[in-house]
Amino acid sequence: MTLTASDSPVAAGSPLLSVQGLCCERDGRPLFDGLSFALNAGCAIQVMGANGAGKSTLIRTLIGSVSDFRGEIHWRGQAFPAGLPSMRAELLYIGHNAGVRRGLTPLENLAWYGATEKEAFEALAAVGLFGFEDLLCRQLSAGQNRRVALARLYLPDPAPLWVLDEPLAALDVAGVESLEARMRAHLENDGSLLLTSHQPVNIPALSRIDLADVQAPCEDRFDDAAALAGQVRGTACEVHHG
Numbered sequence: 510m511t512l513t514a515s516d517s518p519v520a521a522g523s524p525l526l527s528v529q530g531l532c533c534e535r536d537g538r539p540l541f542d543g544l545s546f547a548l549n550a551g552c553a554i555q556v557m558g559a560n561g562a563g564k565s566t567l568i569r570t571l572i573g574s575v576s577d578f579r580g581e582i583h584w585r586g587q588a589f590p591a592g593l594p595s596m597r598a599e600l601l602y603i604g605h606n607a608g609v610r611r612g613l614t615p616l617e618n619l620a621w622y623g624a625t626e627k628e629a630f631e632a633l634a635a636v637g638l639f640g641f642e643d644l645l646c647r648q649l650s651a652g653q654n655r656r657v658a659l660a661r662l663y664l665p666d667p668a669p670l671w672v673l674d675e676p677l678a679a680l681d682v683a684g685v686e687s688l689e690a691r692m693r694a695h696l697e698n699d700g701s702l703l704l705t706s707h708q709p710v711n712i713p714a715l716s717r718i719d720l721a722d723v724q725a726p727c728e729d730r731f732d733d734a735a736a737l738a739g740q741v742r743g744t745a746c747e748v749h750h751g
């Protein structure tokens with residue numbers, strides 16, 4: 510489904526993040542091309558695709574960690590790279606490798622992100638790690654380390670934009686449900702969410718981008734407006750630029 514500005518409840522304002530005609534290559538191999546979408550406050554997009562399709566590359570491009578791309582990325586209407594610092598000031602990013610320092614404890618990891626001890630204890634309790642606060646992370650399981658990373662979502666004053674690369678990976682059923690509830694609450698508070706996941710995510714009005722829809726070579730499709738149609742599926746409030 511292609512959305513227009515008039516479909517969007519927040520169409521009057523400019524989107525937080527907008528992407529137009531984005532193309533990324535790795536080692537000369539195009540991953541995706543002509544990708545366009547916009548993410549508004551209170552909205553969520555799931556990026557889908559097979560292993561190696563380029564989901565993490567897209568995420569890392571959008572947060573400014575990959576700079577060799579073609580196309581345009583805007584944060585609050587300001588084009589990259591000028592818009593990057595203000596975007597990062599409003600960003601909470603948890604990458605594929607989760608950013609957990611295995612030689613530190615969960616408490617120390619959260620302190621590194623600026624949490625007070627009280628805040629860290631509460632966030633760790635919220636992700637089911639009560640009693641594990643002082644163990645080294647290298648002594649924790651994969652799922653527990655994922656929970657340490659996700660505890661950042663429970664610290665006070667969360668950033669407006671959450672970018673989460675495979676946040677459900679390694680979580681058990683209860684952990685997935687708890688995280689989904691946290692993400693829904695974030696959206697209800699007008700936060701925004703961009704995530705990758707190989708599994709379904711229980712978020713109402715979640716829009717989806719499938720990188721399988723945008724895999725042609727950059728040279729052939731970069732300026733082809735027709736290639737921009739039909740990339741974003743769902744009913745959330747992002748605006749499609751076609």
Ligand SMILES: Nc1ncnc2c1ncn2[C@@H]1O[C@H](COP(=O)(O)OP(=O)(O)OP(=O)(O)O)[C@@H](O)[C@H]1O
Pocket residue numbers: 535536540558559560561562563564565566567
């Ligand atoms: N730093 C890099 N240098 C060269 N090639 C890279 C680099 N990072 C990723 N790639 C390649 O880009 C392609 C896309 O990788 P990416 O990690 O974005 O895929 P993905 O869709 O996130 O995959 P997965 O579902 O397996 O996590 C892969 O073929 C990978 O080998």
